[in-house]
Amino acid sequence: QSVLTQPPSVSAAPGQKVTISCSGSSSNIGNNYVSWYQQLPGTAPKLLIYENNKRPSGIPDRFSGSKSGTSATLGITGLQTGDEADYYCGTWDSSLSADVVFGGGTKLTVL
């Protein structure tokens, strides 16, 4: 059971838009930046979004992030088949159990 809650799966057609939600609490998302990671099959996670809505160099602006209260959202527009991957949200946590917490991951299928 992950500390942050994400939908297990989302799907959309090529060219469409999709959003992935990430829900937490005041001890994590509510008081910390959120980051998002893309994990293509058989590879390591890759940073997509950091500090809620910033994109690292090389990440296209089709990817966006937002945060409101204790929830965050990853948006992907102009879906491509190459976007099929698992997506994870992550943030710091001020509880005693862990420095960092992740969502359970969302499998994106581009139909």
Add this chain to the structure above:
Amino acid sequence: EVQLVESGGGLVQPGGSLKLSCAASGFTFSGSAMHWVRQASGKGLEWVGRIRSKANSYATAYAASVKGRFTISRDDSKNTAYVQMNSLKTEDTAVYYCTRPGAGGYFDLWGRGTLVTVSS
């Protein structure tokens, strides 16, 4: 090239020990905290623990699931971080990644991971 390379994974029996290494290159390793994150097959990411820099007293922290069994250390002269894993359980079976944190609580650099299998 900026990279992290993990090594040391393998097959170990329950109750056994294993030490993983994470070799860093291309950035100032001594000034960076280092974290370990693991992923069981078909499962999500799980934070394992971290070690801070010398400037932050090499402070360590661990997930509840590994506390008392895992020890994270580093050798700045070798640009390498380690995780010593003792009293291994079958549920510790996973790919172990080392990762570098950014200032805002994100992980901007990941290794390719090393597989640890705990089985009799």
